Amino acid sequence: MLTQYHLLAIILTLSLFGLVLSLYRKGQKKPAVLLHQLMRVSFLFVLATGILLVPMMPFSLMRGAKLLLGIISMGMMEIFLMHLNKGDLTKFTTVSLIVVISLTILIGLFLPLGIYLRFW
Secondary structure (H helix, E strand, O other), X not given: OHHHHHHHHHHHHHHHHXXXXXXXXXXXXXXXXXXXXXHHHHHHXXXXXXXXXXXXXXXXXXXXXXXXXXXXXXXXHHHHHHHHHHOOOOHHHHHHHHHHHHHXXXXXXXXXXXXXXXXX
């Protein structure tokens, strides 16, 4: 049951990220800042549910990597939006955000609570 709350918090955070990104690009700073603050609150829900999930399963290197990449993903989203707001967004920031979020999602899919893939 806690896993569904965690996934819901992740989906909410990613949706807010997309909305804030589009508002910043359109130049609508006031609503973007308000939703950016709401996205920061959703980070807390993602962290809380993720930390509550850790003791429910045996700890492994991949789970540790997913935990670390999840925290880095939230930090990279914040850094990306702040650079976008200031107008000094670099290609390195964009590429690193995409790589970190992609790795986090892929590791999450391969862990036991993710989808079951067979390779043979």
